Amino acid sequence: MTTAHHAPGGSRPGGRTARTREAVLTAVLKELGRGGFAALTMEKVAQRSGIHVATLYRRWRCTEGLVCELLTDLSSDVPLPDTGTLPGDLRALARSISAFYGDARMCRLIEAVVSAAARDPQAATVLRSFFGERLVLAGRMVQRAVERGELPADTDPEQVMSALGAPFYYRILIARRPVDQDLAESTAIAVWAAARAGAYASKGNSSNSSNNNSSNKTSSKTSSNSGNNKTNWRSNSKTPATSPTKTDGAD
Numbered sequence: 114m115t116t117a118h119h120a121p122g123g124s125r126p127g128g129r130t131a132r133t134r135e136a137v138l139t140a141v142l143k144e145l146g147r148g149g150f151a152a153l154t155m156e157k158v159a160q161r162s163g164i165h166v167a168t169l170y171r172r173w174r175c176t177e178g179l180v181c182e183l184l185t186d187l188s189s190d191v192p193l194p195d196t197g198t199l200p201g202d203l204r205a206l207a208r209s210i211s212a213f214y215g216d217a218r219m220c221r222l223i224e225a226v227v228s229a230a231a232r233d234p235q236a237a238t239v240l241r242s243f244f245g246e247r248l249v250l251a252g253r254m255v256q257r258a259v260e261r262g263e264l265p266a267d268t269d270p271e272q273v274m275s276a277l278g279a280p281f282y283y284r285i286l287i288a289r290r291p292v293d294q295d296l297a298e299s300t301a302i303a304v305w306a307a308a309r310a311g312a313y314a315s316k317g318n319s320s321n322s323s324n325n326n327s328s329n330k331t332s333s334k335t336s337s338n339s340g341n342n343k344t345n346w347r348s349n350s351k352t353p354a355t356s357p358t359k360t361d362g363a364d
Contacts, residue, residue, distance in 0.1 A: 136162040137169065138186055141179045146218040150180065150225030177229035177236040184226050185243060187219070193250060199258035200305045203277060206251065207297035210281050214292045220285050227286060248274050255308070265311045272313035277304045 140162035144153050153176045159166035173179045194205035214220050226243075229236035252270030259268055280300045284292050307313065 133164055133168065137164055137173075137179070138183050140164075141183050142187075142218055142222070145180070145183075145221045145225060149221050150176070150228050153180070153225070155179075174235075175233065177233040180222065180225040180229055181236050181239040181243070184222055185239075187222070188243070188247065193253060195254075195257070199254060199261075199263050199308070200301070202254040202258075203301040203305055204298065206254070207277060207301040208294060210278065211292050211294055211297040214281060214285060220291075223282070223285060251277075258308075264308055265314065267314045268308060268311070269313050269315040272315075273304060273308050276307065276313065277301070 137158060140158045141153070143161060144157050155166055155169050155176060158164075158176075158179065159169055169179070173182065192209075194202040194209075196202050196205055214223070226236070226240055230240040231237075248271045251274040255264065255268060255270035255273045258264045259266055277300060280296060281292050284290050284296060
């Protein structure tokens with residue numbers, strides 16, 4: 114994503130149809146910024162865009178259709194980071210998400226689309242498709258990381274990218290608070306650490322991984338019991354192997 118947003122529909126050349134689309138989507142964005150989704154009507158969009166209301170109903174059917182197309186249009190600005198490392202890619206994408214939703218109009222837009230999806234099956238389908246496509250696209254970053262040896266081979270790209278996006282949508286839709294670069298930074302760091310630790314293993318390999326871990330534990334336990342009991346106790350003790358020593362005069 115970029116911090117500067119093109120006029121909705123404006124990046125797509127074309128004739129009368131393209132101009133109509135641009136005018137309508139620009140009007141939708143302005144109306145959302147003015148009164149939110151609750152105040153959005155086809156008549157207001159028609160008046161602001163200069164496009165006959167019958168055209169709006171024929172092409173978009175309802176306000177839900179308008180906001181879904183607007184979200185799809187604006188998100189086309191999203192570039193896929195390729196910094197050479199997954200931590201760098203995660204940080205870059207998280208910062209872009211934060212910048213995108215730093216615009217209050219974009220927050221109102223995602224609120225409108227989620228609200229529309231709750232009421233309209235077609236809007237719900239559009240929303241699922243929208244996020245599904247973007248998870249696949251962003252998942253390429255994870256695939257590259259696996260190929261570079263940064264992550265376990267069974268890492269699920271969709272799980273990683275879902276984890277990256279979730280804190281932002283929680284902040285916007287549930288906590289109702291603004292997103293910022295601090296959220297972007299902490300989210301990128303947390304997702305990288307979890308991915309590197311194997312937290313996002315694909316479900317198809319989770320049972321095998323569990324069986325392998327169980328076998329390793331059994332083997333380790335057998336080996337430990339045959340060794341020195343004192344050493345075994347120390348390795349399992351909750352007391353750290355090296356404890357900080359209080360120096361003279363310390364508080």
